Amino acid sequence: MVRDPTENAAVACSALLAGIDGMIERLPESRRVARSALLVRTVSEEAVCDVAGQQQPDGGWTDAEETAWSCAYLAFCRSDHSALADGTEWLTRERLPRGGWGNSLRDRPRIPTTGLVLRLLGAEVGGTCDWELLNSLWSKDLEAEVTLSYKGGFYLMASATGPQLSQDLVERTFTHLCGEQNGDGGFGPWRTHPIGSDPWSTGICLVGICSFAELADREMVERAVEWLCKTQLPSGYWPYHFIDEGSAYAYWGLTEAIRFLELS
Numbered sequence: 001m002v003r004d005p006t007e008n009a010a011v012a013c014s015a016l017l018a019g020i021d022g023m024i025e026r027l028p029e030s031r032r033v034a035r036s037a038l039l040v041r042t043v044s045e046e047a048v049c050d051v052a053g054q055q056q057p058d059g060g061w062t063d064a065e066e067t068a069w070s071c072a073y074l075a076f077c078r079s080d081h082s083a084l085a086d087g088t089e090w091l092t093r094e095r096l097p098r099g100g101w102g103n104s105l106r107d108r109p110r111i112p113t114t115g116l117v118l119r120l121l122g123a124e125v126g127g128t129c130d131w132e133l134l135n136s137l138w139s140k141d142l143e144a145e146v147t148l149s150y151k152g153g154f155y156l157m158a159s160a161t162g163p164q165l166s167q168d169l170v171e172r173t174f175t176h177l178c179g180e181q182n183g184d185g186g187f188g189p190w191r192t193h194p195i196g197s198d199p200w201s202t203g204i205c206l207v208g209i210c211s212f213a214e215l216a217d218r219e220m221v222e223r224a225v226e227w228l229c230k231t232q233l234p235s236g237y238w239p240y241h242f243i244d245e246g247s248a249y250a251y252w253g254l255t256e257a258i259r260f261l262e263l264s
Contacts, residue, residue, distance in 0.1 A: 005258055008229045012251040013040045015236030019244055020047060030054040031066035034073035035248050039255075043077045052083040059086035060094065064101040064113050067091055072120040091117065091125045099129030100137070111137050115154030119207075122161040131162040139169055142176060149180040149187050150201045156208030174215050177205055185223030186231070197227060199238035199250035206253030210260040218264055225257045 016036045023033050030051040037047045051070045054061060061067045071087040096102060100109030101117050114134050118126045138155040141147050152173045159165055181187060186197025187205040206224050209216045228250055232238055240246025 005225050005229050005254060008232055009251065009254050009258060011236040012232065012238075012247060012254065013236075016040050016244070016248060016251060017042060020044065023244070024050045028054060029066075030061055031069045032244055034066075034069040036244060038069065038073040038076055039248055039252050041076070048074065048077050048079055048081070052079070052081050055083045055087065059090035061087070063103050064091060064094055064117055065103075067094075068117045068120045071124075075121075075124075088121065088124045091121065095125075095127075095130070099127065099133035109133055109137065111141065111151045112154045115151075115158035118158035119154075119161055122158070126162060128163065131159070131165075134158055134162075135166050135169055138173070139166075142169075142172060146190055147176065147180075148189050149177060149191075150189065150204045152177050152180075153187075153201075153204035153206075153208035157204075157211050160208075160211035170212060171215065174209070174212070174217075177209060178217065178220060180205075181220060181223065185225075185227035187224065197231075198246065199228065199231065199240050200246040202228060203246075203249035203251070203253030206257045207249075210253075210256040213260055213264060216260060216264075218261065221257050221260055225254060225261070228254050 017040050020033055020036050024046055033047050034051050037044055051073055061070050067087050067090060071084055071091070074081060074084040094101060094105060096105065096109050098109060100114035102108050102110045102113055111134065114130060118130060118134065134155060138151065141151055156170065156173055159170060180191045182191060182197045184197055187201040188195055188197050189201060202224055206221065209221060237243050237247040238250045
């Protein structure tokens with residue numbers, strides 16, 4: 001176990017914070033600004049204006065994921081901007097007929113999108129049908145020949161916030177993720193995936209695992225934290241093809257893991 005992962009988290013926080021202004025200046029993509037700003041917990045008038053300014057006339061942003069990050073950040077900043085109310089209303093309208101969210105109304109419900117929306121905005125937009133659908137989708141995925149580990153992470157992070165908890169399914173998910181952890185301590189899309197461990201999958205799995213402190217295995221969490229600390233770049237980011245996205249999720253998982261390790 002690394003001696004003090006809080007130092008790694010602090011360096012990552014500084015890197016993500018420093019990147020926000022640059023993204024505001026050059027990138028018309030509010031999810032990246034909102035995600036980084038929310039996870040490092042900074043209240044920024046510039047970020048709020050940038051996020052709210054990219055809202056579409058119908059109340060949403062480009063898709064359900066971006067709308068969820070944008071609304072969650074506006075809520076964190078206690079913004080009284082009408083963008084927040086319009087955004088949550090858009091997500092409610094965008095719910096698919098069986099429940100849950102995909103990339104659009106023409107899409108099918110997806111575990112990562114639904115899990116993220118429920119984790120960030122469950123109380124505002126989630127309904128019983130959404131958690132029930134998430135249980136159904138993930139239960140089927142667990143029976144598949146190849147099951148994506150990060151879907152288990154998204155399932156856990158959403159289940160911890162909702163009323164439709166399937167204790168058996170949660171426990172099966174922990175068993176599954178225990179078997180999916182790579183020998184180096186990190187997580188990839190699945191254990192034998194050619195790319196090996198990556199910061200995005202590892203961060204998502206850690207957020208999900210640490211959402212259930214009573215079930216999480218300390219050694220399992222410590223090994224994932226150690227992998228994140230060993231693979232972090234000197235800049236504070238992690239190597240990933242979308243570097244701020246991978247680093248944001250890695251940082252989220254790292255901070256949730258640190259909190260879990262301090263309390264366990």
